[in-house]
Amino acid sequence: MSEYLTGIALLILVITGVGVFKVLRARPAVERMMAIQLLGTGGAAATLLLSAASASPAIADMSLLLVLFAAFSCSAFALGHFVPAPDTSSEAEDRR
Numbered sequence: 001m002s003e004y005l006t007g008i009a010l011l012i013l014v015i016t017g018v019g020v021f022k023v024l025r026a027r028p029a030v031e032r033m034m035a036i037q038l039l040g041t042g043g044a045a046a047t048l049l050l051s052a053a054s055a056s057p058a059i060a061d062m063s064l065l066l067v068l069f070a071a072f073s074c075s076a077f078a079l080g081h082f083v084p085a086p087d088t089s090s091e092a093e094d095r096r
Helices: 002-024 029-054 057-080 090-095
Strands: none
Touching (some): 002 029, 029 057
């Protein structure tokens, strides 16, 4: 059974690698962020399968960290590209 799970994990890694390669060739930064998300999701799936194959809970913890880091990087990306709307209220003019 562990050989079967390891084989599926390798298949997921290959498919994730092909997807990341295709997305990284794109120019927009949003598509590059999608590559980071894809790598985090595919890596987490593969490491969870490897954890089940080897019966090692430490590998499962690592996969949870991969998902967490991918989510944080997506949040940081979204906050970094946030452009606030100009303040057109009368209070803003009074402060000047």
